[in-house]
Amino acid sequence: MEPVKRQIKVVLANPRGFCAGVERAIEIVERALKKYGAPVYIKHEIVHNRYVVNSLKDKGAIFTDDIESIPNGAVVIFSAHGVSKKVEDDAKYKELYILDATCPLVKKVHREAQKYVASGRKLVLIGHKNHPEIEGTSGRVAADQVVLVEDLEQIENLPFKSDEKLAYVTQTTLSIDDTKNLVNTLYERYTDIDGPALKDICYATQNRQDAIKEMAKYIDVLLVIGATNSSNSSRLRDLGESQGVASYLIADETQINLDWFEGKQAVGITAGASAPEVLLKQVLDLLSKYHQIVLEEVDGVVENLKFKIPRELEDL
Numbered sequence: 001m002e003p004v005k006r007q008i009k010v011v012l013a014n015p016r017g018f019c020a021g022v023e024r025a026i027e028i029v030e031r032a033l034k035k036y037g038a039p040v041y042i043k044h045e046i047v048h049n050r051y052v053v054n055s056l057k058d059k060g061a062i063f064t065d066d067i068e069s070i071p072n073g074a075v076v077i078f079s080a081h082g083v084s085k086k087v088e089d090d091a092k093y094k095e096l097y098i099l100d101a102t103c104p105l106v107k108k109v110h111r112e113a114q115k116y117v118a119s120g121r122k123l124v125l126i127g128h129k130n131h132p133e134i135e136g137t138s139g140r141v142a143a144d145q146v147v148l149v150e151d152l153e154q155i156e157n158l159p160f161k162s163d164e165k166l167a168y169v170t171q172t173t174l175s176i177d178d179t180k181n182l183v184n185t186l187y188e189r190y191t192d193i194d195g196p197a198l199k200d201i202c203y204a205t206q207n208r209q210d211a212i213k214e215m216a217k218y219i220d221v222l223l224v225i226g227a228t229n230s231s232n233s234s235r236l237r238d239l240g241e242s243q244g245v246a247s248y249l250i251a252d253e254t255q256i257n258l259d260w261f262e263g264k265q266a267v268g269i270t271a272g273a274s275a276p277e278v279l280l281k282q283v284l285d286l287l288s289k290y291h292q293i294v295l296e297e298v299d300g301v302v303e304n305l306k307f308k309i310p311r312e313l314e315d316l
Contacts, residue, residue: 013270083102210301
């Protein structure tokens with residue numbers, strides 16, 4: 001006779017998982033493989049998720065961080081995170097056929113950065129050093145016109161006079177609350193500063209973080225499905241912890257520790273913007289092996305946004 005499984009509530013966040021920018025990027029790779037055949041080369045991981053990357057590798061995608069390693073004339077796809085002007089120029093020099101899967105919201109940040117610098121302002125770029133999105137954005141303006149800041153201490157040590165003409169832009173996957181504090185500090189310290197509204201950071205980032213804040217009222221443990229190098233997934237985990245909930249970032253069900261649920265009544269689950277729904281199913285299947293789960297899905301923002309793919313892939 002099998003032991004009786006303990007009942008536990010599992011609450012699913014809404015929205016969760018793929019955003020429109022990720023869906024577009026993956027679709028571009030799949031259509032490019034269909035139209036041009038394998039191999040298709042991709043600068044950096046198309047999105048930060050090992051499951052997605054491996055599934056595309058199996059179909060003939062080759063991922064590289066080195067444009068020089070791509071054969072002349074081959075098809076190259078820029079990842080959703082965007083690339084610097086140098087990377088784009090290097091690709092053109094090698095006569096690569098470029099398909100740009102940069103998220104349109106990241107492209108918007110590029111345009112804003114260029115606009116502010118062109119107007120004579122020094123640019124403060126808020127984000128994480130070495131993140132590919134930051135490398136792409138900073139590489140769209142002259143190096144001597146942009147300064148990267150990650151925290152309040154770095155803002156306090158900026159080498160600008162209080163009346164210097166400044167502007168800021170941000171990485172799209174940051175914590176909204178943390179970014180608000182950094183931007184407010186900039187406005188307190190400088191008298192001539194411009195920048196986009198914080199709601200422009202990224203609709204998907206905002207919606208997924210808002211969903212965590214709401215769900216945190218009803219759960220004891222939070223699982224965030226996403227890669228460790230996924231900024232938006234890490235911020236979801238951090239946000240859960242800031243709400244007083246034990247929070248864990250997992251790539252898939254194999255990283256779950258069943259001890260996390262001892263004595264807990266409600267487990268919340270969300271997924272970062274680059275995590276596919278199949279990973280959630282695998283997590284639920286594992287939990288069902290050891291617990292009688294009562295599934296609940298919270299109401300949330302319905303995301304209907306869809307970005308256009310490149311014209312040359314539209315007929316597939």
